[in-house]
Amino acid sequence: MQPRTRRQKEVFDYIKQYAERFGCKPSYQLIAKHLGVRSKAGIARHIEALEAQGLLERRRENGTFGLNIQPVNPILEAICEIEWLDIPRTETFVEEWENEPLFVPRFLIGYQEPERLRGFRVFDDAMLEKHICEGDVALIEKRSYARDGDIVVALANNKRTVFKQFFRNSSNIELRPANNFYETIKLPAHKIEILGVHRGLFRPLS
Numbered sequence: 001m002q003p004r005t006r007r008q009k010e011v012f013d014y015i016k017q018y019a020e021r022f023g024c025k026p027s028y029q030l031i032a033k034h035l036g037v038r039s040k041a042g043i044a045r046h047i048e049a050l051e052a053q054g055l056l057e058r059r060r061e062n063g064t065f066g067l068n069i070q071p072v073n074p075i076l077e078a079i080c081e082i083e084w085l086d087i088p089r090t091e092t093f094v095e096e097w098e099n100e101p102l103f104v105p106r107f108l109i110g111y112q113e114p115e116r117l118r119g120f121r122v123f124d125d126a127m128l129e130k131h132i133c134e135g136d137v138a139l140i141e142k143r144s145y146a147r148d149g150d151i152v153v154a155l156a157n158n159k160r161t162v163f164k165q166f167f168r169n170s171s172n173i174e175l176r177p178a179n180n181f182y183e184t185i186k187l188p189a190h191k192i193e194i195l196g197v198h199r200g201l202f203r204p205l206s
Helices: 006-022 028-035 040-052 074-078
Strands: 056-061 064-069 079-084 102-105 117-121 137-142 151-156 160-169 172-176 185-188 192-202
Touching (some): 006 064, 151 172
Parallel strands (some): 079 117
Antiparallel strands (some): 137 192, 172 185
């Protein structure tokens, strides 16, 4: 497992580098100084988060606290599990492999938290000109809002799943395809529910 935020990674990397150089772990004060922050309490919160992720272990010895770097399985560190986006299945069948966990190379998601991402199998060619094809697996950031130009998974009229580009037009929403063979959907904003925003793509080998 990698640290879940950029700051956690900076803390963790400094602890490892310090231990390799000096043979002991740095104090919270040294970590704070290295990162250019004043609050040792903030460092303590990052340490607590790293411990919860199984990367560090805090221990007490001789009346003081120390840190242990936990051994990490390199295979488990390199991948993360992403849940599938929960959508109505009235318009498309479920592939057999969609019932299995989706494991993704961790470097592909950067500093996104895996808990905020979902897998989504693209069910048509509406976004073909954006090089997104039917059968691709999109990584979706799960959230309820979008900005103009975002490619989104949305529910239209609370029932139809749509994977198109989002644009706001006054009190209405337009969901535009990137393929002339598909229609633009125009509805009042309250008729559109944003399920998530496109962040990445996989293409299964055929």
